[in-house]
Amino acid sequence: MLTNKIVFITGASSGIGALAARLASERGAVPILAARSEAKLRRAAEAVPGPHGICPLDVGSEESVEAAVLKVIEEYGRIDILINNAGYGRFETAEEMDLADYEGIMNVNYLGVVRCTKAVLPHMRRNGSGQIVTVASMAGKFATAKSAGYAASKHAVLGFMNSLRQELHGSGIAVSSINPGPIDTPFFETADPGGSYIQNVSRFILPPEKVAREMVRIMETRRDEIDLPRYLGIVIRLYGLMPRTADKLARRFLNLK
Incomplete structure (x- = not known):
């Protein structure tokens, strides 16, 4: 189903983005790997078996995003699938985290999705x-x-995607969200430099290959949404029914950072 599909993947220089590019290529797609570092993109692209491209891109910059998308459209004629994957985090208390860090995370994780989506x-x-x-x-x-x-x-990303899905109903354009739990990727080099969180969630952490396979699967099935691991999706539904009880359990069992 992905044969000759042009798949534009942000955050593709490492982790699940790079793996998804390889797996999509194995399914016949033409992945375009996008991230800030051209050197890292070139290294990641070495594992892609079929036709592919690389595209240096900073999702935090409107000018960079628009230029990158136009370059891909000019070279390949279209973008069939956009994968908004770029993002990072920091695990600090709300009081201790600097305002600049809040702004940076929102600029990349949320507005980066908005910029790429609006450009494509x-x-x-x-x-x-x-x-x-x-x-x-x-x-x-x-x-x-x-x-x-x-x-x-x-939360902002999911709100944006859920609204967009309703707006694009009947347009021929599918809108899909993937909601993973913790994944064993370089994400934690920034989010958890001390490594304590990784140790605490080692029993639950997702292998990046599993998440990348689900990314490819959702491209093929065009499903609206998937939660990973799936049992956490059930927990989320219970949270909606019993938020106070869930908060108590979270304080006791999920304060692992």
Whole structure:
């Protein structure tokens, strides 16, 4: 189903973005790997078996995003699938985190999604087809201590995607969200430099290959949303029914940062 699809992937220089590019290529797609570091993109692209491209891009800059999207459209003629994957976090208390860190996280995690989506969407509109896939987070549905900035950005992402899905109904453009729990990727080099959180969640952490496979699967099925691991999706639904009880449990068992 992905044969010759042009798949534009942000945050593709490492982690699940780089893996998704390789797996999508194996399914016949033409992935375009995008991230800030051209050197890292070139290293990641070495693992991509089929035709592909690289595109240096800073999702925090409107000018960079617009220039990158135009370059890809000029070279390949279209973007069939946009994967909004770029993002980062910091695990600090709401009181201790600097305002600049809140602004930076929101600028990349949320406004980066908005910038890329708005740049690609007119081209998809003209073609009457396409898909916008965004890697959000379980933190966008269930926030825990020391993740206020990151969780807020992912709540915003899910709100944007849910609204966009309604707006694009019937347009031929699918809108999909992926909500993973913690993943064993370089994300934690910034979010958790001391490594304590990784140790505390080692039993639950997701292998990046599993998440990348789900990213490819959602491209093929065009599902609206998927929660990973799936049992956490059930927990989220229970939270909606019993928020006070869930908050008590979160304080006791999920304060792991």
